[in-house]
Amino acid sequence: GDSVTQMEGPVTLSEEAFLTINCTYTATGYPSLFWYVQYPGEGLQLLLKATKADDKGSNKGFEATYRKETTSFHLEKGSVQVSDSAVYFCAPGGGNKLTFGTGTQLKVEL
Amino acid sequence: KAGVTQTPRYLIKTRGQQVTLSCSPISGHRSVSWYQQTPGQGLQFLFEYFSETQRNKGNFPGRFSGRQFSNSRSEMNVSTLELGDSALYLCASSAITGATSNEQFFGPGTRLTVL
Numbered sequence: 276g277d278s279v280t281q282m283e284g285p286v287t288l289s290e291e292a293f294l295t296i297n298c299t300y301t302a303t304g305y306p307s308l309f310w311y312v313q314y315p316g317e318g319l320q321l322l323l324k325a326t327k328a329d330d331k332g333s334n335k336g337f338e339a340t341y342r343k344e345t346t347s348f349h350l351e352k353g354s355v356q357v358s359d360s361a362v363y364f365c366a367p368g369g370g371n372k373l374t375f376g377t378g379t380q381l382k383v384e385l
Numbered sequence: 386k387a388g389v390t391q392t393p394r395y396l397i398k399t400r401g402q403q404v405t406l407s408c409s410p411i412s413g414h415r416s417v418s419w420y421q422q423t424p425g426q427g428l429q430f431l432f433e434y435f436s437e438t439q440r441n442k443g444n445f446p447g448r449f450s451g452r453q454f455s456n457s458r459s460e461m462n463v464s465t466l467e468l469g470d471s472a473l474y475l476c477a478s479s480a481i482t483g484a485t486s487n488e489q490f491f492g493p494g495t496r497l498t499v500l
Contacts (some may be wrong), residue, residue: 307487318389318475319491364428371416371479372441373488375428 277302277338281365281376288355288383296350296379298339301354306330306367308341311332313362313378322350355383387412387496389478389492397498403464406443410457410478416440418489419451419484434459463497471499479495 281299300308310322310332314354323332328343339350348365366373398404410417418441419431430443434453451461457478463470473496477489487491 286393300448309488311491318493319477321488321490353394368489371418371433371435371477371489372430373418373420373444373489374430375426377427 276369277306277374277378279365279367279374281379282362284362284378284380286379286381288381290357290383291354294350294352294355294359294381296363296365296381297347298349298376299345299347300365300367300374301346302367302374304369305343306369308339309366309368309373310337310339310350311364311366311375313364315361319364323337330382353380357383357385361381389476389490391474391476391492391495395495395496395498397422397500398466399500400466400468401463402466404466404497405416405460405462406474406476406497407475408459408478408492410459410476411480411490414478414480414490416479416481416487417453417457418477418479419459419461419479420475421445421471422494423471428475431461436452444464468498468499470497472497 281300285299292367307326309324311319312322323334330341362378416435418433423458433441453459476492479487
């Protein structure tokens with residue numbers, strides 16, 4: 276079955292620092308790729324997605340590119356804010372079944 | 386448009402009991418998926434329903450079951466509760482099924498505690 280490897284957290288950054296959260300996956304075929312975010316006490320929200328190789332998903336300053344050759348979908352943001360503190364999940368998926376990574380907790384400090 | 390709603394938000398049960406959780410998808414969405422989130426196992430797919438039929442199932446014991454009604458609302462049931470069933474149960478709805486780029490919209494979850 277599908278599987279996902281995400282970098283371990285927590286990741287602690289200062290405000291305005293550059294963020295990278297690594298994600299690699301194994302999957303049958305060519306799934307769509309998603310990043311979801313979970314703020315404290317809340318459910319999951321879709322952050323961005325990419326549906327085919329070389330697609331770049333972007334939202335709220337976050338970006339991730341679908342790299343088929345390396346089976347990766349790393350999340351990046353140029354300048355993080357305290358409000359970005361949350362848990363981030365990488366997930367390949369298809370047919371309404373998502374396989375989630377373990378999640379990476381991000382803490383942004385002033 | 387109202388989002389995905391789940392009831393109840395919190396539940397406390399004892400071992401051996403059974404529980405039913407409810408999920409109302411976004412209006413017009415016909416696919417409902419359920420996930421279990423625990424600190425140890427993370428987020429795991431339970432099952433997906435579309436047009437009242439289970440289309441996909443994760444690797445959970447038969448104590449976990451679900452159903453979907455004609456209005457797309459879904460329920461999941463856990464029988465003979467065990468301590469390890471304590472988790473956040475998330476429901477997600479999607480407008481279509483079968484395609485690879487479906488966006489799933491998640492509800493706030495039901496926090497189940499088994500004592």
